[in-house]
Amino acid sequence: xxxxxxxxxxxxxxxxxxxxxxxxxxxxxxxxxxxxxxxxxxxxxxxxxxxxxxxxxxxxxxxxxxxxxxxxxxxxxxxxxxxxxxxxxxxxxxxxxxxxxxxxxxxxxxxxxxxxxxxxxxxxxxxxxxxxxxxxxxxxxxxxxxxxxxxxxxx
Numbered sequence: 513x514x515x516x517x518x519x520x521x522x523x524x525x526x527x528x529x530x531x532x533x534x535x536x537x538x539x540x541x542x543x544x545x546x547x548x549x550x551x552x553x554x555x556x557x558x559x560x561x562x563x564x565x566x567x568x569x570x571x572x573x574x575x576x577x578x579x580x581x582x583x584x585x586x587x588x589x590x591x592x593x594x595x596x597x598x599x600x601x602x603x604x605x606x607x608x609x610x611x612x613x614x615x616x617x618x619x620x621x622x623x624x625x626x627x628x629x630x631x632x633x634x635x636x637x638x639x640x641x642x643x644x645x646x647x648x649x650x651x652x653x654x655x656x657x658x659x660x661x662x663x664x665x666x667x
Contacts (some may be wrong), residue, residue: 539655543662550667551575552659556649565645567591572635572651574626574660576667583663585625587617592642600638603628630657
């Protein structure tokens with residue numbers, strides 16, 4: 513189910529500019545509103561990847577489906593993560609372990625992560641690909657709180 517959802521959200525990101533009901537940018541975060549779902553997302557502001565390596569699109573999303581009261585945090589790596597290995601997410605100085613499923617990382621406690629994101633300045637994701645390549649992606653949290661508030665106020 514999560515792989516289907518990941519693919520669905522990825523397609524939304526690629527097409528939201530032309531098909532979205534609302535697309536608002538706050539800092540480095542975008543708010544997207546459709547009929548049945550809303551999400552906020554951002555791309556990394558900095559990436560550490562060996563020069564000879566390539567990867568797909570990387571992003572972080574926080575989304576709600578059908579006015580659910582709960583938001584879900586999703587991180588896309590742009591490559592399949594190493595099997596059975598956690599993804600390290602650090603918000604300022606607070607570390608969170610995300611679990612991986614193919615090319616996506618998920619939290620076991622989205623509310624705790626979102627609380628830290630609202631208070632934070634920088635989010636760092638450290639992962640390892642199924643081929644052993646280690647990556648670091650840095651996201652700014654500037655604009656996150658405004659985007660998150662809009663996610664809950666407008667959806």
